Amino acid sequence: MNNVSSSVGFASIRPFALSLSVAARAAIKHQQPCCLWLTGLSGAGKSTLANALEVKLNEQGRHTFVLDGDNLRTGLCNDLGMGNEARKENIRRIGEVARLMVDAGLIVIVSAISPFSVDRAVAKALFGPGQFFEIYVSTPFSICARRDPKGLYQAALQGRIKDFTGLDSPYEAPHQADCEVNTDEFELADAVQHILSSLFEK
Template structure:
């Protein structure tokens, strides 16, 4: 079983500041209920595509959003992390902490990242209030993702040029009870986005 990577505690000299403005008051200015929609699944499953389409749909309704894309975050905030299991756990922890801050700022945050381990996704959910975190499993199969291979990663992994590749020589633990499941091999982008919008409206 994968244990969550425990972050070091804050230094003794750090004392969190109590802010006067609440998360609800920030959200009220934006006339929306903030939340985090967390898209998990294999590389090439369609997470980034769905995140972009969902953000466009929400933006069209005048809502305030932000997409935290796994690859984009790897280029900055998480650029010091590798791809081994412990580094992946820390990557998920950082994504979750940033998403939590954005929700406190009143935003609808869409996270799209492989985030392969159940324990870390559960730890991410625990940072949010009830109903603020929605886990979406983009369940497109390994075979379908490998056929797409939009970044050439599956070919590189099969040739041994990439190590610790999720679904091949590094595990992916599928969600057991996601808030929503989408297989982009059988559901087109428009219908998949409709399903995500329905999820948000129902919640």
Template sequence: MTKNLVAQATLVGSDQRGQLKHQRPLVIWFTGLSGSGKSTLANALELALADSKRHTYLLDGDNIRLGLCQDLGFSDADRKENIRRISEVAKLFIDAGLIVITAFISPFRSDRDLARSVIGEDYFIEVFIDTPLAECERRDPKGLYGKARQGLIKNFTGIDSAYEAPENPHIKIDTTSEHLTDSVDRILEYIDARIKTNTA
């Protein structure tokens, strides 16, 4: 079906849109187990960016699955399609000049590599929330691990579906030993350093 389609060039691009917002567009891609602290950290980061007058948008896993990806389940194929859609949405938001924060388990390296390739290496920052499974189960904020252990939820990451940890994330955060504000500050410092490097 795509053989008759041709990408339409636009006269205004991501760099110009970013300049209008006085920022460089980026995607900060949080990955980690359910209950690791992705959403908490993503929200805190967005608030800090907003306080510094930067234009952002947060794409959170549950919110996306309640809308754009409500037709998908949790099989490996559906997880792959979920991340593919998110990657394309993030790419559009990059083109709009925004700083995009995503909070998804995104358990498979191949899918995160796909996201990186769709979004573009220069715009992609991978943040691994390295919270141990035992701690995620202890927190269990949504009661999902308990249900998975009882067999009520199938294909649950960390229980009966694998999580492939990033091998070389740009940033790794251990929420059991680092305070939330320190984690946010570290990410902000990395973002600023990355922007300086790419504009030097």
């Protein structure tokens, strides 16, 4: 009986056509809304970069918001574990929220490991042309492990954490990212400028 009720409920859902367009929302902000999706290993510098990017864009009068993977794990995604299916659902939720924010006219900066290429592709497919830019923070495993800001690499190497990305769970690096930056080779300000310059060219 519950299954029948659920089926009827979903069948009755019809997305409501809103009068205000994405372009109209963006026009009053005087910007082209988009999603800047930072992917890379834990400790690669994604959150630091995302924060610095937002500060720089804010200084330029842009309307922005950062969706940080760890921050979302404390709220929207706090019911998810770290297995492959949970990670897939984590990225699905982040992608849907990012798309809604882009529809609101914002420049959204996502900072999430997002280890699987198929999940990043699914997220990208939510956006229109010119709305999604994949930024590969390619800082290598050895540097991330040496930094280890949260002590996760040490715990993983000691076997106290399972399914750790880059160790016993794979990270699938982008093959055609819109921009790549290794934070071990750039000062923070230079990394931000490199990303913005690359994206403005596109």
